[in-house]
Amino acid sequence: MLQKILLTGLASLCLLAITAAQDATTSDSSASKPSPTKFTGSADVYYRYDFAKTAGNNRTSFTNSHNSFELGMASFKVEHSLGSVGLVADVGLGKRAEDFSYTDANTRFAIKQLNLFYTFKNGVKVTAGNWATHVGYELADAYLNRNYSMSYMFSYGPFSHTGLKLEKSFGRTGIMLGVANPTDFKSFAGDEKYLIGQVSTVSADEKLKVWLNYQGGRFNDSSRVSQMDLVLTAALADKFSIGLNGTVASFQFMDAEKEFGDMNNWWGTALYLNADPLDWLGLTLRTEYFSDEKGLNVFSGYADGGSVLAITFSVNFKSGNLTFIPELRFEKASEEIFSDADGVASDQAISALFGVTYSF
Numbered sequence: 001m002l003q004k005i006l007l008t009g010l011a012s013l014c015l016l017a018i019t020a021a022q023d024a025t026t027s028d029s030s031a032s033k034p035s036p037t038k039f040t041g042s043a044d045v046y047y048r049y050d051f052a053k054t055a056g057n058n059r060t061s062f063t064n065s066h067n068s069f070e071l072g073m074a075s076f077k078v079e080h081s082l083g084s085v086g087l088v089a090d091v092g093l094g095k096r097a098e099d100f101s102y103t104d105a106n107t108r109f110a111i112k113q114l115n116l117f118y119t120f121k122n123g124v125k126v127t128a129g130n131w132a133t134h135v136g137y138e139l140a141d142a143y144l145n146r147n148y149s150m151s152y153m154f155s156y157g158p159f160s161h162t163g164l165k166l167e168k169s170f171g172r173t174g175i176m177l178g179v180a181n182p183t184d185f186k187s188f189a190g191d192e193k194y195l196i197g198q199v200s201t202v203s204a205d206e207k208l209k210v211w212l213n214y215q216g217g218r219f220n221d222s223s224r225v226s227q228m229d230l231v232l233t234a235a236l237a238d239k240f241s242i243g244l245n246g247t248v249a250s251f252q253f254m255d256a257e258k259e260f261g262d263m264n265n266w267w268g269t270a271l272y273l274n275a276d277p278l279d280w281l282g283l284t285l286r287t288e289y290f291s292d293e294k295g296l297n298v299f300s301g302y303a304d305g306g307s308v309l310a311i312t313f314s315v316n317f318k319s320g321n322l323t324f325i326p327e328l329r330f331e332k333a334s335e336e337i338f339s340d341a342d343g344v345a346s347d348q349a350i351s352a353l354f355g356v357t358y359s360f
Helices: 002-032 096-102 154-155
Strands: 037-050 066-082 085-093 109-120 123-134 158-169 173-180 194-202 206-222 225-236 239-253 264-278 281-292 307-321 322-335 348-359
Touching: 066 096, 085 096, 154 239, 154 264, 154 281, 158 194, 158 264
Parallel strands: none
Antiparallel strands: 037 066, 037 348, 066 085, 085 109, 109 123, 123 158, 158 173, 173 194, 194 206, 206 225, 225 239, 239 264, 264 281, 281 307, 307 322, 322 348
16 A cells, blocks of 8 residues: 555656646746737826916927826837737827827827738838827837927927838838828828838947938828928947937918919927936937927917927936936027916926836
């Protein structure tokens, strides 16, 4: 009897050892093979104080408040690829998501990106659906920017595109061409469509990167737009880099004789100086000049339009995936588009902001 018990126990131990070895092998195999599904997320909150005590002095996206603690956006993104096919699903919840998807019904739950893609054997990637714009330096998700407040060029440029695009890389150079609905419309029943494109390249040491971007087409029967955009980033040293963004958007409107008139432009340029003296500390100075001489957006209602210079200094204190962003912003306009603490029209505005972002 004892012998049977010992043999049974020994067999059980052997079985457990084999099972453990199989589990370890499976675990090692799984660890060595990347998962086809990637899940990421982020969230941000902020507090903004305008020294003239009015939210109306804010003329850019996502920070329209004064003396209030505000929720930004919670984002959840799933990326899945299996062989040559895949999908991206990116949703946002909050005021920032609502502002980003302003052409949709008023809701604080928004689809930021939703697209399917297929990559042919020759390397051509086809994407159909909705995706974040290729135009500009800044991005909609707060944790991806070093400044919390947004530039004028981002605010008055495209946010997203819905359509079909083709991408192909040739060594260090990439090309993208596509056709899409008019800017930011996920659904658009009209015949009008936009042509979009991008040419990008990177230096051999990957320290210099350049993107040349385009979007253009008819918004409706009586207007059309064409925008050229340049983005450049350069790592000048281990702890210092710069970014440069320049953009020109041209509009034409149809007159009573059904002919398109002269071009009306707005344009802007911004320089980003980035320093990272310590692993947990980052400094960014953004200087932006935005010209709206035709009164197409910021200076709408002013006969001769105008321009604005915005200087923003942000500090990034990092603790793991958590970043604290105290920020000071000064703006000087050619016209009195702001107001002071007494409600009197003014050509300048000063604000302070404290943002917090987290990503995983």
